[in-house]
Amino acid sequence: MKLKMQKSQVLLVAITLANLSISNISSAQTFLKKHTNINPYHYEVVKEKSFDHAAVTSAHPLASMVGAAIMQDGGNAFDGAIATQFCLAVVFPGAGNIGGGGFMLARKANGELIGIDYREAAPKTASRDMYLDEKGNAIASKSRDGALASGIPGSVAGMISTHAYAKLPLAQLIEPAIEFAEFGYVITEREAKGLNAEKANFLKNSSAPSAFTQKEWKAGDTLYQPDLAATLKRIQKSGLAGFYEGPTADMIVKEMEHTSGIISKEDLKNYHPKFRKPIEFDYRGHHIISFAPPSSGGIIIAQMMKMIEPFNVEKMGVNTEASVSLMVEAQRRAYADRAEHMGDPDFWKVPTKTLISDQYAKDRMKDYQPGVAGSSKVTLAGQVHESEQTTHFSVIDKDGNMVAITTTLNDTYGNKTIVAGAGFLLNNEMDDFSVKPGVPNMYGAIGGEANSIVPGKRMLSSMTPTLVTINNKPYISIGTPGGTTIPNQVYEGLVNIIDHKMSLKAAIDNPRFHHQWIPDVIGFESDFPEETVNALKAKGYTITKRGRFGRMDGVQILQDGKRNAAGDKRGDDSVAGF
Ligand code: GLY
Numbered sequence: 006m007k008l009k010m011q012k013s014q015v016l017l018v019a020i021t022l023a024n025l026s027i028s029n030i031s032s033a034q035t036f037l038k039k040h041t042n043i044n045p046y047h048y049e050v051v052k053e054k055s056f057d058h059a060a061v062t063s064a065h066p067l068a069s070m071v072g073a074a075i076m077q078d079g080g081n082a083f084d085g086a087i088a089t090q091f092c093l094a095v096v097f098p099g100a101g102n103i104g105g106g107g108f109m110l111a112r113k114a115n116g117e118l119i120g121i122d123y124r125e126a127a128p129k130t131a132s133r134d135m136y137l138d139e140k141g142n143a144i145a146s147k148s149r150d151g152a153l154a155s156g157i158p159g160s161v162a163g164m165i166s167t168h169a170y171a172k173l174p175l176a177q178l179i180e181p182a183i184e185f186a187e188f189g190y191v192i193t194e195r196e197a198k199g200l201n202a203e204k205a206n207f208l209k210n211s212s213a214p215s216a217f218t219q220k221e222w223k224a225g226d227t228l229y230q231p232d233l234a235a236t237l238k239r240i241q242k243s244g245l246a247g248f249y250e251g252p253t254a255d256m257i258v259k260e261m262e263h264t265s266g267i268i269s270k271e272d273l274k275n276y277h278p279k280f281r282k283p284i285e286f287d288y289r290g291h292h293i294i295s296f297a298p299p300s301s302g303g304i305i306i307a308q309m310m311k312m313i314e315p316f317n318v319e320k321m322g323v324n325t326e327a328s329v330s331l332m333v334e335a336q337r338r339a340y341a342d343r344a345e346h347m348g349d350p351d352f353w354k355v356p357t358k359t360l361i362s363d364q365y366a367k368d369r370m371k372d373y374q375p376g377v378a379g380s381s382k383v384t385l386a387g388q389v390h391e392s393e394q395t396t397h398f399s400v401i402d403k404d405g406n407m408v409a410i411t412t413t414l415n416d417t418y419g420n421k422t423i424v425a426g427a428g429f430l431l432n433n434e435m436d437d438f439s440v441k442p443g444v445p446n447m448y449g450a451i452g453g454e455a456n457s458i459v460p461g462k463r464m465l466s467s468m469t470p471t472l473v474t475i476n477n478k479p480y481i482s483i484g485t486p487g488g489t490t491i492p493n494q495v496y497e498g499l500v501n502i503i504d505h506k507m508s509l510k511a512a513i514d515n516p517r518f519h520h521q522w523i524p525d526v527i528g529f530e531s532d533f534p535e536e537t538v539n540a541l542k543a544k545g546y547t548i549t550k551r552g553r554f555g556r557m558d559g560v561q562i563l564q565d566g567k568r569n570a571a572g573d574k575r576g577d578d579s580v581a582g583f
Contacts, residue, residue: 043074045188046190056570069089078177080173086111093412099396099417104414106125107160109167109409112406114404119170136440153435155268191226195577207421233427256427260425284361291474291480296468296469301492304339308338323507327376329527338384349464378545394415397486399559409484419431437464469485483558487554494557509571516530527546529551
C-alpha cells in the first residue's frame with residue numbers, strides 16, 4: 006500500500022492493484038457502466054471528507070461509494086443503506102453479510118424514529134442445554150464453529166423491511182452487489198490476510214470448497230463470487246422468497262447436514278424482523294437515540310452517560326487517570342446489569358425504564374469513590390424492582406434522514422461455513438446466548454436466565470447503532486463493531502465529541518479502553534497513554550493491553566450543513582458522498 010497526502014489533507018491509501026481496469030466492465034453491468042467513477046479494480050480508502058449533500062461511511066470503500074451513488078441517483082438514506090449492506094456482503098465477507106443479522110436505526114427528517122431488529126433467532130429445535138456435554142460443561146466449539154452455531158439469518162428480511170422507507174426499486178439497490186460478486190473486485194491486504202488465516206476453517210466447516218478457498222490470497226487479487234451473485238439475483242428477482250424459500254433455503258438446510266446444524270425450512274420461512282422502540286435519553290444538551298433490546302447497547306450507553314453526567318469530564322481531560330477511572334466505574338456498573346437484566350424482551354422482562362432512569366444512575370454511583378479502584382466482587386448487578394465481528398455503517402442524506410446500521414456474523418467470517426452453492430457465510434450468533442449461567446461467551450461476557458436459549462428467542466447483542474440530535478435537528482450517525490466493547494466505544498466516542506469537543510475523526514481515532522464488569526480488568530489499546538495506564542495500575546486496577554478494538558464509523562452534520570464523514574483508522578473504513 007502506498008500512502009499519499011492530497012491537497013485537501015484527506016489521507017488516501019492507494020491500493021496497488023492487479024492490471025485490471027474499468028474497461029473490463031461488461032455491458033451486463035448496468036450499475037458500473039453508469040458509475041464509471043467506481044472502479045472495483047482500483048479504489049482508494051478515504052478516511053475523512055465533508056460533502057455538500059449526503060455521505061456514507063462504511064468498512065469498505067466500494068460499499069461507501071455505492072451507497073453515495075445510489076443517493077445521487079435519487080435514493081434517500083434508506084436506499085443508500087440497503088445498497089451498502091448488500092455490497093458489504095460481497096466486498097467485506099468477514100462481517101458484511103446476508104447470512105447474519107443486525108439492527109437498523111433511523112431518524113427520518115420529519116423526526117420519526119424507526120428501529121428494525123433483524124437479529125438472528127434460535128431455531129425451533131434449539132434448546133437451553135444444546136451446547137453442554139453430558140456432564141453439563143459448555144463446549145465452546147459447538148456454539149462457535151459450524152452450522153450448529155448459526156441462528157436463523159435476519160439480514161435479508163431486515164433490508165426488505167427497511168425498503169418500506171426507501172424510494173428506489175429493491176432490484177436497483179441489490180444490483181451493485183451482484184456486479185461486484187459476478188465480475189469481481191480486488192481485495193485489500195487486510196482481506197487477503199483474513200481469508201488466508203481462515204482457509205483451513207472454511208474447508209473444515211463447509212461441505213464444499215468455495216470462492217474463498219481457491220488460492221492463497223494477496224492484496225490486489227481479484228475475488229469472484231459467482232455462487233453469491235446467483236443468490237443475490239434470486240433475492241433481486243423474488244425478494245424474501247429468494248432467500249428464505251426455494252433454492253437458497255434448500256442450500257442452507259442442506260449445508261446443515263455437514264456439521265449437525267438445525268435450521269429448517271420452516272425456521273427460514275417463519276423468520277420476521279421486528280420493530281423496536283428506540284432507547285432515547287439526553288446528555289449535556291444532546292438527544293441520543295440508540296437500539297433497544299435485544300441489543301444491550303442503547304441501555305448500557307444511557308446508563309453510563311447518565312452515571313458520569315454529574316461530573317466535569319471535560320475538566321478531567323481526555324484519557325487521564327481521573328476521566329478513565331470515572332468512566333470505567335460506570336462501565337463496571339452498566340455491564341453488571343447487562344449480565345443480569347438484559348435479553349430478548351419478547352422472552353424476558355427487561356426493566357428498561359428503571360435501568361435508564363436518572364434516579365437509578367444516581368443510586369448506582371452512590372458507592373463510587375473518586376480515585377479508588379472498584380471491584381466487581383463488590384459491585385454486582387443493581388436491584389431492579391420494575392418488573393471482532395461485526396460491521397457498522399452510517400448514512401445521512403440531503404434531507405437530513407439519518408440511518409445507522411450495525412450488522413454481524415458474530416465472529417469474523419461467522420461460523421466459517423460457506424453455504425455450498427449459495428456462496429455466503431453463516432453466522433455463529435448462538436454463542437451470544439448464555440449457553441450456561443456464568444460461562445463466558447467468546448467476548449468473555451456472562452449471562453443467566455435473561456439470555457438463555459429458547460426456540461425463536463433472539464440472543465442478547467451489544468450492537469449500538471446510535472443517532473444524535475441537537476435541538477431536534479439531525480447531528481450524528483455513529484456505531485462500531487467489537488462484541489461487548491461496542492457500547493463502551495460508542496460511549497467513549499460520544500464523550501470525546503460532547504465533553505472534549507473533538508472532531509468526529511479525532512473522537513473515532515482516539516485510543517480506547519474497555520471494562521465489562523467481569524473479567525474485572527481494564528483493556529487498553531496499545532497506543533493508550535502509558536502515564537494513565539501506570540497511574541491506574543498503581544491505584545489497584547488490573548490492566549491488560551489489547552491491541553486495537555473496533556472500527557468506528559460516523560457521519561455528522563456540520564454547522565454549515567455539510568456532511569462530515571469519518572472512517573476509523575483501525576481498518577479499511579472509508580467515506581464517500583457528494
Ligand atoms: N455478535 C456481537 C453482538 O451482537 O454483540
